[in-house]
Amino acid sequence: MAAGDVAIPDGVLIGMCNPLLDIQAVVGKDLLDKYGLKANDAILTEDKHLPLFDDLVKNYDVEYIPGGAAQNVLRTFQWIINQPNKSVFFGAVGNDEFGEKLREKASNAGVQVHYQVNKEVKTGTCAALIYEHHRSLAAHLAAANTFTLDHLDKPENEAAIANAKFYYITGFFVTVCPDAILKVAKHGAEHNKVVMFNLSAPFVSQFYTKQVNEILQYVDILFGNEDEVKAYSAANNLDTDDVKEVALKLSQIEKVNKSRPRQVVITQGPDPVVVASEGKIQEFPVQQLKQEEIVDTNGAGDAFCGGFLSQYVQGKPLAEAVSVGCYAAREVISQQGCTFPPKCQLH
Numbered sequence: 001m002a003a004g005d006v007a008i009p010d011g012v013l014i015g016m017c018n019p020l021l022d023i024q025a026v027v028g029k030d031l032l033d034k035y036g037l038k039a040n041d042a043i044l045t046e047d048k049h050l051p052l053f054d055d056l057v058k059n060y061d062v063e064y065i066p067g068g069a070a071q072n073v074l075r076t077f078q079w080i081i082n083q084p085n086k087s088v089f090f091g092a093v094g095n096d097e098f099g100e101k102l103r104e105k106a107s108n109a110g111v112q113v114h115y116q117v118n119k120e121v122k123t124g125t126c127a128a129l130i131y132e133h134h135r136s137l138a139a140h141l142a143a144a145n146t147f148t149l150d151h152l153d154k155p156e157n158e159a160a161i162a163n164a165k166f167y168y169i170t171g172f173f174v175t176v177c178p179d180a181i182l183k184v185a186k187h188g189a190e191h192n193k194v195v196m197f198n199l200s201a202p203f204v205s206q207f208y209t210k211q212v213n214e215i216l217q218y219v220d221i222l223f224g225n226e227d228e229v230k231a232y233s234a235a236n237n238l239d240t241d242d243v244k245e246v247a248l249k250l251s252q253i254e255k256v257n258k259s260r261p262r263q264v265v266i267t268q269g270p271d272p273v274v275v276a277s278e279g280k281i282q283e284f285p286v287q288q289l290k291q292e293e294i295v296d297t298n299g300a301g302d303a304f305c306g307g308f309l310s311q312y313v314q315g316k317p318l319a320e321a322v323s324v325g326c327y328a329a330r331e332v333i334s335q336q337g338c339t340f341p342p343k344c345q346l347h
C-alpha cells in the first residue's frame, strides 16, 4: 500500500492536548529516586519536582524533542499520510523560544497549528527520563495549563471543528479544560463524526474519574495501555485486573451516538494489541524488536495511535490500522523520543 495514494480532505483530523517540549536524558535510578519518580510512569509535576529541570540541563546530556501526546500523534499521522495539512492541533503555548520550536516542528511535519498563545506563561515542558529503555515522564504544563474554552469560539477554530470528521483528544487534557473536550465530543456525537479519546496515564482515571466517565459516553474509539486500563478498573471498582475483561466493559458503556459501536484499543508493549467491541475481543500480535534495536519507548503509544489513525481515516480495515500503528511504534522506539526516520517505508 502506498500511504499517500488516497485523497484525504484537509483538516480531516483534529487533535487537542498539551503541547510540550520534551527535555529528554538517559538517567540512573538515583535521579528517579531523588525526585520520587517511577521508571515507567507519567505524572504532573508538583513543586518538589521543579528543580529536576535545572538538574537535567546542568548535569545530564539533554535532547530537546517536540512532545505533547496528541501533537506526537498528529506528527506521526502526517508522516505516514505524507500530505500536509490533513490535521489541525489545538493547545496552548507561551510566547517564547520553546513555543516557536514546537510550532516549527509541528508545522514542518504538516500539522496545522492553532495554538492559543499566552504571553504571561512559559511553554510547557516534559522531563522524559530514560532508564533501561523505559521512560518516566514528568510534565510541567505551564502555558499548556491555561488553555480556555473560548479559544474554540474563534471563527477559524469553529470552522476547523465544523470541517473535521475525526477528533482525537487525550486524557492528559482532562486536567486542563474538560469543557473544551465535552464541547468537541458533543459536536462529534451530534454530527455522527468519530470521537477518539486516550486514557493517557493511570493518574487520569485515578484522579479525574468523574470527568473521564462523562467524556466516555461520547467516545467511539478509546485508546490506552494495560496500566491505564487497570487504573480505570481500580478507580471504578470493577474488581478485575484482566485487561480483556476491562476493555469489554469499557466498550459496553452506553454511547450517546448509537450509530456505531465503541472500539476499545489497548496496547501492551510487545504483547498483542487487544481490541474490544460488540462483546468480542480480537488480538493482534506485535512484531517484536530485538533488545539492541530499542532506543527508548518514549512516544511508542502515541506513534501507535498516529499510525492507526492514518489508516482509519481512510476507511481501511481494523487489522490494517493496527498493523500500521505497530509499524509506526517500532520506528519511534528505534529512535530518540517521538521522532521518525526521514522516510516512511510505507510510501
Ligand code: AP5
Residues within 6 Å of the ligand: 017, 018, 019, 020, 021, 022, 042, 043, 044, 066, 067, 068, 069, 070, 072, 126, 128, 135, 137, 138, 139, 172, 173, 200, 224, 225, 226, 267, 268, 269, 270, 273, 286, 287, 288, 289, 294, 297, 298, 299, 300, 301, 302, 303, 304, 325, 326, 327, 329, 330, 333, 338
Ligand atoms: P508516552 O506516554 O511515552 O507515550 P506513549 O506514546 O503513550 O508511550 P509508552 O511508552 O507509554 O507507550 P504505551 O505504554 O502507551 O504503549 P505500549 O508500550 O503499549 O508519551 C510520550 C509523550 O507524552 C511525551 O512526548 C510527553 O510530552 C507527553 N506527555 C507527558 N505528560 C503529558 C501531559 N500531561 N500532557 C500532554 N502530553 C504529555 O506500546 C505501544 C505499541 O508500541 C505496542 O502496541 C507495539 O506495537 C509497540 N511496541 C512496544 N514495545 C515494543 C517492542 N518491544 N517491540 C516492538 N514493538 C513494540
